[in-house]
Amino acid sequence: MEFSLIERIRALTEQPRDDVRLGIGDDAALLSVPVGQDLAVAIDTLVEGVHFPPGTAAADIGWKALAVNLSDLAAMGASPAWALLALTLPQPNQAFVEDFSRGFAELARPHRLALVGGDTTRGPLSISVAVHGFVAPEKALVRTGAKVGDAVLVTGTLGDAAAGLHALGNPFQADDKHSSARDFLVARLNRPTPQLAAGSALRGLAHACIDISDGLVADLGHICTASGVAAEIDTALMPLSPALMALYDDASAQQFALTGGDDYELCFTVPMARLANVQSDLSRIGCGFTRIGRIVEGSGVKVRGANGEWLESGYAGWDHFA
Amino acid sequence: MEFSLIERIRALTEQPRDDVRLGIGDDAALLSVPVGQDLAVAIDTLVEGVHFPPGTAAADIGWKALAVNLSDLAAMGASPAWALLALTLPQPNQAFVEDFSRGFAELARPHRLALVGGDTTRGPLSISVAVHGFVAPEKALVRTGAKVGDAVLVTGTLGDAAAGLHALGNPFQADDKHSSARDFLVARLNRPTPQLAAGSALRGLAHACIDISDGLVADLGHICTASGVAAEIDTALMPLSPALMALYDDASAQQFALTGGDDYELCFTVPMARLANVQSDLSRIGCGFTRIGRIVEGSGVKVRGANGEWLESGYAGWDHFA
Numbered sequence: 001m002e003f004s005l006i007e008r009i010r011a012l013t014e015q016p017r018d019d020v021r022l023g024i025g026d027d028a029a030l031l032s033v034p035v036g037q038d039l040a041v042a043i044d045t046l047v048e049g050v051h052f053p054p055g056t057a058a059a060d061i062g063w064k065a066l067a068v069n070l071s072d073l074a075a076m077g078a079s080p081a082w083a084l085l086a087l088t089l090p091q092p093n094q095a096f097v098e099d100f101s102r103g104f105a106e107l108a109r110p111h112r113l114a115l116v117g118g119d120t121t122r123g124p125l126s127i128s129v130a131v132h133g134f135v136a137p138e139k140a141l142v143r144t145g146a147k148v149g150d151a152v153l154v155t156g157t158l159g160d161a162a163a164g165l166h167a168l169g170n171p172f173q174a175d176d177k178h179s180s181a182r183d184f185l186v187a188r189l190n191r192p193t194p195q196l197a198a199g200s201a202l203r204g205l206a207h208a209c210i211d212i213s214d215g216l217v218a219d220l221g222h223i224c225t226a227s228g229v230a231a232e233i234d235t236a237l238m239p240l241s242p243a244l245m246a247l248y249d250d251a252s253a254q255q256f257a258l259t260g261g262d263d264y265e266l267c268f269t270v271p272m273a274r275l276a277n278v279q280s281d282l283s284r285i286g287c288g289f290t291r292i293g294r295i296v297e298g299s300g301v302k303v304r305g306a307n308g309e310w311l312e313s314g315y316a317g318w319d320h321f322a
Numbered sequence: 323m324e325f326s327l328i329e330r331i332r333a334l335t336e337q338p339r340d341d342v343r344l345g346i347g348d349d350a351a352l353l354s355v356p357v358g359q360d361l362a363v364a365i366d367t368l369v370e371g372v373h374f375p376p377g378t379a380a381a382d383i384g385w386k387a388l389a390v391n392l393s394d395l396a397a398m399g400a401s402p403a404w405a406l407l408a409l410t411l412p413q414p415n416q417a418f419v420e421d422f423s424r425g426f427a428e429l430a431r432p433h434r435l436a437l438v439g440g441d442t443t444r445g446p447l448s449i450s451v452a453v454h455g456f457v458a459p460e461k462a463l464v465r466t467g468a469k470v471g472d473a474v475l476v477t478g479t480l481g482d483a484a485a486g487l488h489a490l491g492n493p494f495q496a497d498d499k500h501s502s503a504r505d506f507l508v509a510r511l512n513r514p515t516p517q518l519a520a521g522s523a524l525r526g527l528a529h530a531c532i533d534i535s536d537g538l539v540a541d542l543g544h545i546c547t548a549s550g551v552a553a554e555i556d557t558a559l560m561p562l563s564p565a566l567m568a569l570y571d572d573a574s575a576q577q578f579a580l581t582g583g584d585d586y587e588l589c590f591t592v593p594m595a596r597l598a599n600v601q602s603d604l605s606r607i608g609c610g611f612t613r614i615g616r617i618v619e620g621s622g623v624k625v626r627g628a629n630g631e632w633l634e635s636g637y638a639g640w641d642h643f644a
């Protein structure tokens with residue numbers, strides 16, 4: 001049973017690469033890392049009922065299980081190459097596996113990412129993916145490099161995924177007038193786009209970078225802790241999508257943007273002298289971005305409200321055990 | 323919460339390595355693969371109630387989650403280097419995490435394996451580990467190389483882990499006379515030893531190799547399918563431990579040896595001309611081994627009974643969805 005499932009996954013995710021000497025089907029995969037490149041590796045797990053609601057489409061789960069991992073590579077400025085998949089299912093459901101694999105492959109294919117190994121087991125629905133990418137030594141984007149005086153920027157818009165999750169639980173908003181906005185937000189939740197091109201463009205420019213999985217304040221807080229600095233950001237500068245603003249009032253939208261997880265945009269810091277380079281390089285690849293604050297001395301993340309007042313802290317973001 | 327758990331895991335599993343440029347604590351780990359080596363990677367998941375009984379000690383789970391993965395590297399002839407850990411727990415139980423980490427580290431340390439990244443999430447207890455090792459190109463032990471005329475050998479003894487699981491469910495055998503045998507079998511279940519030294523010794527000698535996780539007949543069957551050959555093995559030649567023979571009659575012991583999973587010994591095929599080399603090389607590292615059959619033309623695994631008769635097939639081994 002397991003064997004035929006793995007064969008289906010292999011067939012649906014096939015991606016030939018010269019650096020895969022031996023792919024799915026033996027005790028381990030054998031891979032060739034290019035000389036002069038470091039290997040960047042990350043692993044992330046999605047659990048039903050914790051990271052996605054029961055009833056989420058299998059294809060969306062497949063996409064997202066890969067996306068959250070590719071987002072980690074994006075935050076390092078690494079280029080993706082290979083993945084391993086550990087898929088735990090309550091029963092051997094071939095239709096689920098096929099849809100899951102199609103969603104996974106839809107995101108993998110444009111990045112030429114090869115699935116090189118995996119394990120299927122019986123148990124409550126959960127998915128762990130480990131991804132591998134390449135980055136030149138000393139060029140990786142880390143969390144520890146933020147410096148006082150840096151500008152703080154984010155790609156894309158914030159709060160959409162959290163609003164999408166909220167909207168899923170509140171069908172009263174599903175009238176015709178708002179359905180396209182709602183669909184946009186739910187798609188941002190279910191099919192996040194890892195910012196790989198932006199991560200690559202920021203290599204050598206950004207001082208520090210992280211992907212926003214736990215929420216802006218929490219994740220920027222990780223940069224501050226790792227770098228020994230503080231950040232000041234401004235709610236008035238939050239990049240909000242038209243869909244988010246159509247469905248929610250300002251206070252809710254800002255709350256989603258500050259603390260909602262799952263957006264998988266990049267948050268990064270840049271020395272002022274390089275701001276023009278960042279602006280031109282990100283514009284060239286069509287990546288939207290917004291300056292939302294600056295790095296200062298101290299610790300933690302301070303948030304300025306719409307009237308210039310400092311908001312109460314307590315933006316804990318997404319706690320994995322909440 | 324997650325952060326402090328990860329900090330504890332990091333502290334308890336620390337293993338400095340020059341090839342780890344950046345370990346736990348950023349979006350991805352950054353690693354340096356030696357020039358001239360391929361990277362061998364594998365992932366395996368353990369789910370409570372499927373791969374270990376509820377109530378298994380956390381330290382044993384930590385050991386086993388790593389052991390089953392190192393066993394995959396052993397079966398390729400690869401040397402272990404790094405691991406990623408995805409740990410899913412019903413609640414943030416610090417005592418569990420500490421004991422788990424100690425068991426993991428107890429096995430990792432002698433192999434100088436570094437835990438370089440991970441993810442902790444909330445959900446039903448399960449553990450995925452991805453391991454990374456090195457092997458020279460063209461030297462890896464694969465499943466596809468078995469040739470007609472090869473001898474079939476296994477390391478160690480077979481059936482112990484399956485008997486240990488059976489004994490756990492049958493406390494009637496826990497009298498004083500049998501308690502040390504029982505303890506041995508349960509330890510074989512909970513603390514399997516990956517045969518890394520044997521895998522290394524077999525590089526360049528064995529034609530094909532696999533680790534016995536699903537059961538001898540099932541796993542040797544994988545070699546046969548991958549190599550386009552058949553195997554004949556002899557129940558009278560099964561290597562059985564004194565503990566297994568003390569607690570079970572011949573028929574049960576042979577059944578455990580043929581179809582019981584979880585032993586994590588190596589099953590491999592060797593051309594007759596190299597048998598003496600294998601014998602001397604494995605003896606030199608103190609690894610016990612037994613010749614149990616041979617590779618023939620055809621397909622599938624044929625098992626000869628104690629009186630020379632061919633046994634009914636139907637040894638399906640461990641089905642992950644059974």
